[in-house]
Amino acid sequence: MSKILLIGASGTLGQAVQANLGARHDVITAGRRSGTHRADFAQPGALAALFAAVGKVDAIVSTAGNVHFGPLAGMTPEQFNLGLQDKLLGQVQLALLGQQYLNDGGSITLTSGILAVEPIPNGASASTVNAAIEGFVMAAAIELPRGLRINAVSPTIVTESAAAYGPFFPGFESVPAERVARAYQRSVEGAQTGRVYRVQ
Template sequence: MNILVIGATGTIGKEIYHSLKKQYKEVYAAHRKSTSFPVDITDSQSIKNLFEKLPKLDIVINAAGTATWKHFSDLTEEDYYIGIKSKLMGQVNLVRIAQDYLNNNGAITLTTGILAEHYESKATALSLVNGAIHSFVQSASNELKNNIRLNVVAPGAIAGDFPENQKFAGYYPVDIQKVIEVYKKTIETNSTGQILKIYE
């Protein structure tokens, strides 16, 4: 099984990568500053270049993408476009392009977060793109070619990245290992069109 993890040096992505690497032989780690598999998800040509370089894949997991943290009253139009270009259209373009490079019955897993449906100060631009990705996954998953599955993992704040004893968006941070198990579930089951929320 050939697996690609994008954002493989981040808080979430590096744990996904190292966990999958223990279990599967061919796991590729991509991110902007990678010397082996550089990719910038905000640039469609860069996504295509990455897929051209790799063997045909079975699984693509994306844990990359950003948006602007600011109070609503401080957010400019340009600030919104940062998240739209990165976390939203970066992931949409990844799915759009990946469907031509994946094996039949492959799977793509995206990442959003708790802010899609719970309030946190300065997070409006994040909430906007997370919510849009949820709608996108529910629709696009019905129309992907070659039986390719599409899901999205929506974690709460990750413990360690955020103080464990402090609520974020109304919920305590979650253990990264729990989060990794959910990403793995999107590989190992036949689920598609699912929004897998991890906060309690």
């Protein structure tokens, strides 16, 4: 049984990932407002405190991260910066610090999204952030020491969230969160690194 730190366990994807991995592993949950531990991964100090409390783990999984959706013509730098600071740099900081707390052969799994390769109106910030996460994963994979691995999961719109986000994704087919969770399982329990698992 592996010890896994799951960031964002209270969200739609996080709950599905916890249900999947929790059947076979010791899953420790963390989030801004819920979970065994509280931590805002956009704050480096909070992450440092989190890892100090949790200690060594075999895998780190992130299903968290916020981005701004809105028309490019009226988007402010502050709105665009939300996704850069939260979903992008939050997950990058998680990987940079987390590698020090991974046991040999451990893994990091981050979350990007379909907008990295399938842009939509009002999604310029999300497309930028998701593509940057995937670029980071591919680059980090060739440098991580001690057999550490890093991958990203890139889902399309999740069925359970379609009521809220469906209007942003006209014509996109949704996928159940349970099916997306299996991509996280592949990343954690498999052997590949530098991969982007696209679930569409």
